[in-house]
Amino acid sequence: MYDDSTLAAVGEQLERVADRDFYAEKFADAGVDPTAVDSWADFRSLPFTTAGELEADFEAAPPSGSLYDGAAMVTFSPMGEQLRPVFDTADDLEAQAAANADVLERAGVEPGDRVVNTFGYELFGTGYVLHRALERLGAEVFPLGPGDSEQAAATIEAYDVDAVVGNPSFALKIGAEGGSVDTFVGAGEPFTSIPGRREAVKDALDASTAVDYFGTRHIMPVAAETAAEDGLRVVDDYAVVEVVDPDTGEVLDAGKRGEVVVTHLRKAGVPLVRYRTGDLAELAVRDGTVVLPDGVIGRTDERLKVKGVKVYPESIETVLAGFEGLTGEYRVEVSQPETTDRLVVICEGEADADELRAALGDRLIVTPDAVELVADLDEPGVVDERY
Incomplete structure (x- = not known):
């Protein structure tokens, strides 16, 4: 290069x-x-x-x-x-x-x-x-x-x-x-x-x-x-x-x-x-x-591997900042209910969930299985329930 x-x-x-x-x-x-x-x-x-x-x-x-x-x-x-x-x-x-x-x-x-x-x-x-x-x-x-x-x-x-x-x-x-x-x-x-x-x-x-x-x-x-x-x-x-x-x-x-x-x-x-x-x-x-x-x-300080893809939760912050109705607070939940990882992102505030899910997918390279919006988020952070 x-x-x-x-x-x-x-x-x-x-x-x-x-x-x-x-x-x-x-x-x-x-x-x-x-x-x-x-x-x-x-x-x-x-x-x-x-x-x-x-x-x-x-x-x-x-x-x-x-x-x-x-x-x-x-x-x-x-x-x-x-x-x-x-x-x-x-x-x-x-x-x-x-x-x-x-x-x-x-x-x-x-x-x-x-x-x-x-x-x-x-x-x-x-x-x-x-x-x-x-x-x-x-x-x-x-x-x-x-x-x-x-x-x-x-x-x-x-x-x-x-x-x-x-x-x-x-x-x-x-x-x-x-x-x-x-x-x-x-x-x-x-x-x-x-x-x-x-x-x-x-x-x-x-x-x-x-x-x-x-x-x-x-x-x-x-x-x-x-x-x-x-x-x-x-x-x-x-x-x-x-x-x-x-x-x-x-x-x-x-x-x-x-x-x-x-x-x-x-x-x-x-x-x-x-x-x-x-x-x-x-x-x-x-x-x-x-x-x-x-x-x-x-x-890169905090990272997860979800569905074979490295996910950097802190990169979520730049996505949330682009939505006026969101406070920027979020929680990432990763689980494995069966044999496949499940990624859920919970955000504080108001936004179009489909638009937010698509934007997060572009930034994370793996699209969340679900995006949830709540008025008040009690415990922001990352929760990995797989292990």
Whole structure:
């Protein structure tokens, strides 16, 4: 799926991280030589990096962990039950600014545009990363952050702002206060994976374009849509994305749903090699470009096997969010009354049961045997009665 130039960039990054204590030990334990990777098969022999391993590294060498080697900016990101530092060198910040500027331009933001940035600047630093990218692109940036939707709407109208970047849920609030822009770039929460959410945001902001962006604080960007609104394209000059079976680690073919695994191509501070994000998606290849066609549709933390199909209950949440009458609370019940699994999804609120069942079938790949709607759901969660 990736070309030789991407493989060469992977090799250069592996050479840069090979002598870091964290990776040197991992690669030695796995019996692999990262500097000898000259094929994608070799790359896939490298061990995964997990959040648990990074947490253990922070605990063993507090507070910075062994991957710390100086930084120009220190921000934080949730990891387990703690906030852990994210280190960006000056070169990292420049590379992120360049990659994100390209992404934002492809999304429809133009040099000279006025852009309201509603991502947070404090502690997590996402606002700073995208602010630098917008400056590099040549936009005028209003660093408002996520605090006050009424103020954001007033600023947008007073200064004839062209675009907003931020969380889709906050964009809806801005629109409700009368803010309108031509372009919206949404990230930080499920967006286009929720049926109808793109259209709702466009209507609220009276926008002609609303595109999805996927990244984590450790890896920004991973993938993003263009103004054509046709799926998140992996930013393959900044990161490599794989989708693997969460249980076996096997790399899955295009069209198969599994866990998103990401590798930095250019990063000095907390470089990640084959990092298991826990996010659920599938890959496709369009015109030689690797795409996440449905965005991120859930998490892989909790999964069931029903009728031979892996079911990820958390992906149900993005379906329910597309139905106005539902609260988002649900319970999954799996049983085996005879020899065949039976899947029942119970949802709190009101909706057309047939439409909801069909939507759940599309997202889960296995259609529920029944969908029940209740006014009050006492015990949300997952109940597996088969064992």
